[in-house]
Amino acid sequence: MIQETFAIGSSPMHRMDPRLKIVAATVFSVQTAISDHFLTLITALILGVAMVILARLKFFLVLKRLLIVNGFIFFLWLVLPLTFPGEAIFSLGPLDYTLSGVILSARITLKSNAILLSLIALTGTSYLATLGYALNQLKIPDKIIYLFLITYRYIFVIEQEYQRLIRAARVRCFEPGTNLHTYRTYAYLVGMLFVRASARAERVYHAMLCRGFAGKFHTLRQFSFTKSDLVWAFTLSAGLMFMGYLEWMKTTLF
Amino acid sequence: MHISEGVLSWPVLASGAALAAAGTAVGLKKLDYDRIAQAGILSASFFVASLVHVPLGPSNVHLILNGVVGLLLGWAAVPAIVVALILQAVLFQYGGITTLGVNTVIMAGPAVICYLVFAPMISKKPRIAVFAAFAVGFFSVLLGGIVVGLALMFTEKNFFEVAGLVVAAHIPIMIIEGFVTVFCVSFLKKVQPSLLPGSLN
Known part of the structure; x- marks a missing residue:
């Protein structure tokens, strides 16, 4: 099941103006991605952890998410230290586990997880529909917002349709395995998904036209930038400026 | 096929x-307002299809199907894929x-490239069409893997082995x-030939 795991709640992070969340998540991600010094990255990680704690999310769920998304990072820890030239920490037969590889892996791990945590705490704590309208207010073109909202609206429907098709296949004793029969079955299943999606799209669009649709979804919801949002904006900017300061300090020192 | 945050360099x-x-x-320019509902719901199907895990030996892999989306949407596959990627980022990080x-x-x-190269062949004789369809699936993943490899190598030339492993790991896929x-x-x-390029609709 597709779920918006972290969107439910009433913590300070959930109450923050979604426009501020999007801007903050973008600036934080970009700044963390282009920083290189360990002190900066550790600060970023601490900021990320702090935001997740403030969002009062279920610890277990956040941990599970982190473990899943860190798959590629584990792979880097295996490969980078073995393939990078440099001073060996220890040797595995002919292969050297090098310090430079370890440093690079550690840097990537810190960056990646700091950004991940910030995304969970900031964008993860809003419903996608809310984010869509917020993006629209941030001057993202109507057309792509329309596409975004309609996609969001239908992923749940299509997912249920997929579950129904899979159930039907199971009832017919379909056992997936590594063979052509399995791939053919899945291909037909996905093909059916596309056929039904297209038929549905036509019906939906006609229904929308009947209701006077003119190219934009309107919302009655007004976003308000409150005093606490102002405080948040200052706090987050201070954190980001501190990160920038650390990065600049290091480059001037060494 | 994703590159995680924090791996690549800023250029x-x-x-x-x-x-x-x-x-x-x-x-977006090529996508008329009356086709957006279609593109959106197909983008939703693409999103769901990428959750479908098919067995491969003792393990399993998930389908990507960017090639099929390219065939169905042409250039409009780009905004459709962007939207699906935003959803994946917000829902699953x-x-x-x-x-x-x-x-x-x-x-x-790769979706657009495969569309431009192979779409005209899809409506031809069955033998050519089968070849073209296989090429769409094969190259949409291969080219994607190559872009992943290039992105890694331009970040750090010592990523060469990692890049190679990434491309190699995608061969079965x-x-x-x-x-x-x-x-x-x-x-x-x-079932519905009008969905494919080259049909009269």
């Missing part, structure tokens, strides 16, 4: 974002804001995607 991220923005602009551009190039670039695309296209040809 690679910036060029990815610029390319993706240009592609999205072209795609696969990819994120800084890598959105690069990941779009990885998925949508390319073959599976090739077969799935062949079956999927032949199914669509029988």
Whole structure:
């Protein structure tokens, strides 16, 4: 099941103006991605952890998410230290586990997880529909917002349709395995998904036209930038400026 | 096929974002208002299809199907894929804001290229069509893997081995995607040929 795991709640992070969340998540991600010094990255990680704690999310769920998304990072820890030239920490037969590889892996791990945590705490704590309208207010073109909202609206429907098709296949004793029969079955299943999606799209669009649709979804919801949002904006900017300061300090020192 | 946040250097991220923005602009321009519902719901199907895990030996892999989306949507596949990637980033934190551009190039670039090269062959004789469909599935993953490799290598030349491993790991997926695309296209040809390019609609 597709779920918006972290969107439910009433913590300070959930109450923050979604426009501020999007801007903050973008600036934080970009700044963390282009920083290189360990002190900066550790600060970023601490900021990320702090935001997740403030969002009062279920610890277990956040941990599970982190473990899943860190798959590629584990792979880097295996490969980078073995393939990078440099001073060996220890040797595995002919292969050297090098310090430079370890440093690079550690840097990537810190960056990646700091950004991940910030995304969970900031964008993860809003419903996608809310984010869509917020993006629209941030001057993202109507057309792509329309596409975004309609996609969001239908992923749940299509997912249920997929579950129904899979159930039907199971009832017919379909056992997936590594063979052509399995791939053919899945291909037909996905093909059916596309056929039904297209038929549905036509019906939906006609229904929308009947209701006077003119190219934009309107919302009655007004976003308000409150005093606490102002405080948040200052706090987050201070954190980001501190990160920038650390990065600049290091480059001037060494 | 995603690159995680925090791996790539800023010039690679910036060029990815610029390319993706240009592609999205072209795609949106070619997408009329009365086809957006269609594109959106197909984008939702693409999103769901990427959750489908098919067995491969003792393990399993998930379908990518960017090639099929390219065939069905043409240039409009770019905004459709961007939207699906944003949904994946917000719902599952696969990819994120800084890598959105690069990941779009990885998925949508090959989709559009395969569409431009192979779409005219899909409506030809069955033998050519089967070959073209396999090529769409195969190359949409291969080219994506190559873009991943290039993005890694431009970040750090010592990523060479990692890049090679990434491309090599995708070889079985390319073959599976090739077969799935062949079956999927032949199914669509029988059931609703108007979805495929080259039909009169």
